[in-house]
Amino acid sequence: MKEHKDTIGIRSQIDRTQYREHSVPLFMTSSFTFGSAEEMAGMFAGEIPGDVYSRYANPNTEEFIQKMCLLEGAEAGFATASGMAAVWCSIASILESGDHIIASRSLFGSTHQILSQVLPRFGITFTYVDGQRIEDWKEALKSNTRMVLLETPSNPALQIIDLEAAVKFCKSNNLILNVDNCFSTPIIQNPLLMGADIITHSATKYIDGQGRVLGGIVLGRADLIEKVTFFCRHTGPAMSPFNAWILSKSLETLALRMERHCENALQLAKNLSESEHVDQVIYPHLESHPQYELATRQMKMGGGIVSFKIRGGLEAGRNFLNRIKMSSLSANLGDSRTIVTHPASTTHSKLTVAEREAVGITDGLIRISVGLENIGDINRDILQAITPS
């Protein structure tokens, strides 16, 4: 009876109750007790089901994992302390020294640091490719390539990678497809159902959606998650029960929130398109997006992020931030509150102009994580800030 995602998010609760409580309680305990030496031995060995220690598993993290598996169509999962822990573990638990990764060039900043600064110390190398030109990926193939790593839509330029084509490339070359699905959430696209092998989420973003906790999750094929689980249980990046409890509650409203984020974002994108102070508006479900056809096929909704190029470049971008009245100036995204950033003068200011442009960040590019406020108020704030006084 739980076929729809809005219902799954609400009704797929765990049932560990002893007190008939309606809402799943918080199991704030580091360890669990056993009734006998035999039971203890059996649970430690994994022969008898049951919780042992919260670094391994806990009812709250189990509930979060179970809900996410149902929402993404995953065989199994492991919940981590942050999105970056999930990304790191999805690579480090599976690959070995000597392996090679093909990665799309526009990745989250810390993922780029893992590839370029951390993995080489363990003998794992990578090659960047243009995510949109899958026909060129074979040039990056090596005999030791084992994984393709990508994000779609990309941040902040919102380029779309064709997941169907990526799956085909990986299957025909016997590669593990690893997708960071953070921007889309399970409500908008489900890469595992399209044939990806493993996916990650930063639950810190839309899944919490209210800017309270850090969290992450790795989901995917059972044989791969078995490796992730072994790696995580013994290296220790487990999600705290408290954060899992918060995030399981957040999943009850994820579908509803995403509808409003996307509705507001599309409306804002349309309004921005009509402004004479804006050179270009980038939103996956806006007809002017260069990959509109792919975006509408692959994504159920357009997502909550709108990027646009303000006329006047770096200076205009800085002025825009300073004129904002209601929205928050913050590097985060996926919050109920609208957040604005100007990557060229903030998050990406250390890159050269050429490096920025290679990932679609021009001087005037503004990224808006459109929140859940009334669209009239969001519009007014953004539009007054782009209009020079």
Ligand SMILES: *Cc1c(COP(=O)(O)O)cnc(C)c1O
């Ligand atoms: C934020 C983010 C991450 C990292 O998540 P944290 O929870 O901050 O560790 C990874 N990938 C993408 C696409 C993100 O936006």
